[in-house]
Amino acid sequence: MDMNQYLDMFIEESKEHLQAINANLLLLENDPGNITHVKEIFRSAHTLKGMSATMGFEDMASLTHEAENVLDLIRNQKLTINSDIMDVIFHSVDLIEGMVIDITEGGDGSADVSIPVKKLRSIVAGDFSAELEIAAAVAVEEEAPVVEQAVVGENELDDYALMVLKQSKELGNQLMWIKVTLNENCLLKAARAYMVFDQLESMGEVIKTKPTVEDIENERFETSFEIAYVTMQSEEKIRNTILNISETHDVKIDPIQLKEASAPAPVVAVPSESASEVKKAPEVQQATARKQAAGGKTIRVDIDRLDILMNLFSELVIDRGRLEQLAKEIGKSELHETVEHMSRISGDLQNIILTMRMVPVEQVFNRFPRMIRDLQKDLNKKVNLEIIGAETELDRTVIDEIGDPLNHLLRNSLDHGIESPADRKKAGKPEEGTIVLRAYHSGNHVFIEVKDDGAGINKERVLKKAIERGIVNPANADSMSDKQIHELLFAAGFSTAEVISDISGRGVGLDVVKSKIESLGGSVGVDSVRGQGTTFLIQLPLTLSIISAMLVQVQDEKYAVPLSSIIETAVFKKDQIMMAHRQKVIDFRGRVVPLVSLQDIFQVPVSDAAVDEDEVAVIIVRKGEKMAGLVVDSFIGQQEIVLKSLGKYLVNVFAISGATILGDGQVALIIDCNALIK
Numbered sequence: 001m002d003m004n005q006y007l008d009m010f011i012e013e014s015k016e017h018l019q020a021i022n023a024n025l026l027l028l029e030n031d032p033g034n035i036t037h038v039k040e041i042f043r044s045a046h047t048l049k050g051m052s053a054t055m056g057f058e059d060m061a062s063l064t065h066e067a068e069n070v071l072d073l074i075r076n077q078k079l080t081i082n083s084d085i086m087d088v089i090f091h092s093v094d095l096i097e098g099m100v101i102d103i104t105e106g107g108d109g110s111a112d113v114s115i116p117v118k119k120l121r122s123i124v125a126g127d128f129s130a131e132l133e134i135a136a137a138v139a140v141e142e143e144a145p146v147v148e149q150a151v152v153g154e155n156e157l158d159d160y161a162l163m164v165l166k167q168s169k170e171l172g173n174q175l176m177w178i179k180v181t182l183n184e185n186c187l188l189k190a191a192r193a194y195m196v197f198d199q200l201e202s203m204g205e206v207i208k209t210k211p212t213v214e215d216i217e218n219e220r221f222e223t224s225f226e227i228a229y230v231t232m233q234s235e236e237k238i239r240n241t242i243l244n245i246s247e248t249h250d251v252k253i254d255p256i257q258l259k260e261a262s263a264p265a266p267v268v269a270v271p272s273e274s275a276s277e278v279k280k281a282p283e284v285q286q287a288t289a290r291k292q293a294a295g296g297k298t299i300r301v302d303i304d305r306l307d308i309l310m311n312l313f314s315e316l317v318i319d320r321g322r323l324e325q326l327a328k329e330i331g332k333s334e335l336h337e338t339v340e341h342m343s344r345i346s347g348d349l350q351n352i353i354l355t356m357r358m359v360p361v362e363q364v365f366n367r368f369p370r371m372i373r374d375l376q377k378d379l380n381k382k383v384n385l386e387i388i389g390a391e392t393e394l395d396r397t398v399i400d401e402i403g404d405p406l407n408h409l410l411r412n413s414l415d416h417g418i419e420s421p422a423d424r425k426k427a428g429k430p431e432e433g434t435i436v437l438r439a440y441h442s443g444n445h446v447f448i449e450v451k452d453d454g455a456g457i458n459k460e461r462v463l464k465k466a467i468e469r470g471i472v473n474p475a476n477a478d479s480m481s482d483k484q485i486h487e488l489l490f491a492a493g494f495s496t497a498e499v500i501s502d503i504s505g506r507g508v509g510l511d512v513v514k515s516k517i518e519s520l521g522g523s524v525g526v527d528s529v530r531g532q533g534t535t536f537l538i539q540l541p542l543t544l545s546i547i548s549a550m551l552v553q554v555q556d557e558k559y560a561v562p563l564s565s566i567i568e569t570a571v572f573k574k575d576q577i578m579m580a581h582r583q584k585v586i587d588f589r590g591r592v593v594p595l596v597s598l599q600d601i602f603q604v605p606v607s608d609a610a611v612d613e614d615e616v617a618v619i620i621v622r623k624g625e626k627m628a629g630l631v632v633d634s635f636i637g638q639q640e641i642v643l644k645s646l647g648k649y650l651v652n653v654f655a656i657s658g659a660t661i662l663g664d665g666q667v668a669l670i671i672d673c674n675a676l677i678k
Contacts, residue, residue: 007055017045018096018100021093022090025041025089025090029081032080042071042072042075045068057099059099063120066092066121069120070088070123079123088119090370095113162258165258168205175256176238178200178252180193180196181223182249192246200241205231207228208227211225314642320346323342324339324343350546360392361439364403368410371410372385372410372414375414379415379420381420383432387438398541402538406448406538409510413450417455417533419433435452446540452533456533457489463480486526486528490513490526522538522539548562548563548564550635552617552619555605556605557604557668561619561673569617569619569620571615572616594628595629595631596629597631602669619632628676
């Protein structure tokens with residue numbers, strides 16, 4: 001059987017189970033007495049073991065099996081969990097994650113699991129101690145090298161196969177080692193082998209083959225192959241069944257004898273309930289999948305297919321705009337009604353497609369508790385990570401991109417923000433710091449907040465560094481507000497760290513975070529109170545493909561301004577425009593707002609039909625707390641537009657984030673308001 005067709009499913013499900021194991025391990029560490037968490041971990045580990053064994057990733061199956069034994073002891077309250085044991089389990093999970101990554105990148109998922117296996121076995125044997133773990137591991141190697149050995153000639157079985165055989169025997173099955181020899185002149189050896197497997201699988205379970213299934217399928221064997229087999233049928237019946245397959249020359253069947261190792265067995269007997277679960281690992285896995293499919297009524301869809309669907313729908317939105325334009329020009333009521341109906345239908349369709357692409361941010365958030373746990377150990381700090389609003393949904397494409405910026409901000413908060421327990425105690429704070437990771441919806445945006453209760457930003461130190469690096473002119477330093485000083489953290493190459501560490505900076509400043517967020521159409525700001533903590537606030541669009549925009553006219557050209565950036569549209573009389581610092585400004589609700597003329601910025605040629613008006617149309621836009629007024633000739637109206645990139649030949653065009661095709665076929669550039677506001 002070609003297992004490659006199941007590889008994508010295996011990788012995805014493995015990642016989900018590893019995520020669940022990590023999350024539940026963290027919960028278990030904080031609440032060691034809660035067996036519910038252990039059961040969840042055991043369930044995920046058990047499924048992972050079955051999946052990896054079925055797919056032929058034996059190192060992964062072996063390591064998961066050993067971890068499962070430890071979890072089984074904890075589950076049955078025969079072992080008390082402690083920090084050292086947690087470290088070993090976490091390390092094992094890390095190793096398994098590494099194997100999954102290797103498989104994802106085309107590797108065979110193999111790894112040296114001997115050390116964690118020894119440690120896990122020593123935990124089960126009761127002779128594990130963190131200080132002597134290496135010595136203990138060596139001792140375990142010497143004292144209890146193998147749990148059981150199968151007495152079947154020179155054939156050796158791995159731990160997983162041994163475990164399945166043992167449990168099958170306990171359930172009354174017969175264990176057989178079958179050697180099948182085909183005729184020397186057999187032409188289709190793989191086909192005959194397939195027929196043998198087909199017959200055997202109808203009467204029992206094939207545990208292992210020699211050579212491997214893949215080699216047999218590719219006819220990489222002489223005339224014979226061997227099978228470790230479990231069945232309730234008699235030896236005679238099995239022999240006759242195989243011999244009835246044509247071109248089978250001989251069948252030799254030996255019983256598999258399992259004997260106990262002389263050293264104390266480090267493996268704890270698995271309860272019968274668990275044994276039956278283990279034996280039927282692949283079946284359980286399939287049954288679970290069926291159960292989930294039936295219960296949740298969900299299916300997995302390749303994200304590439306959703307991208308194609310979204311692109312096709314984008315074209316439909318452009319045509320919809322064209323039809324609306326034509327209906328307006330022709331003026332026929334029947335056509336107008338039809339176009340309106342089509343617009344409603346396509347609007348609903350658009351909502352459904354966008355919803356299909358939305359996934360909860362917990363997919364990203366779930367990776368951080370583990371990272372914080374490891375970092376606080378490295379830094380000798382105590383930190384509690386609170387996650388709020390993990391169910392908030394974002395477009396999949398945005399989800400895939402925000403992981404690294406959030407990772408950087410969290411590391412920064414832990415490294416630079418949270419003080420050491422001694423310093424916190426001295427400052428009258430609890431020894432354990434708190435980092436809050438919060439997500440929430442607001443309008444067409446998702447906000448993600450990283451807030452710590454640490455020392456806050458030392459603005460004098462930031463200003464001094466900025467002056468040293470030439471980012472700030474010393475003459476202007478005194479006039480800078482706290483907010484402006486905090487924003488200096490996002491300046492290119494800026495760092496207050498005296499020594500670059502692997503924790504937060506790694507030589508890369510927060511400017512990378514900022515540019516990444518802005519490339520997603522979002523923004524990031526920082527607020528801090530000395531001694532009380534720092535808050536980073538990220539604003540992200542819900543989706544990147546179809547946006548609502550205000551179309552405006554500037555001379556003969558049309559531009560689109562994203563609605564997400566607009567506060568208000570207004571018309572001002574020319575005598576309301578004032579000058580401040582050689583900049584045109586207006587008074588907007590008591591605030592002085594600078595005016596930016598799109599005609600001047602984009603050097604739009606003056607139209608022959610241009611008329612000098614007494615009034616000026618202005619779009620008030622914002623970037624965080626800052627505002628600006630974009631001067632245009634007229635407003636065309638609100639419309640949903642499809643964001644198209646300008647292509648690789650037009651990169652880094654100032655204040656333009658893309659283009660769109662309008663209903664009349666004209667191309668309108670989409671304005672990047674963030675670039676216009678300094």
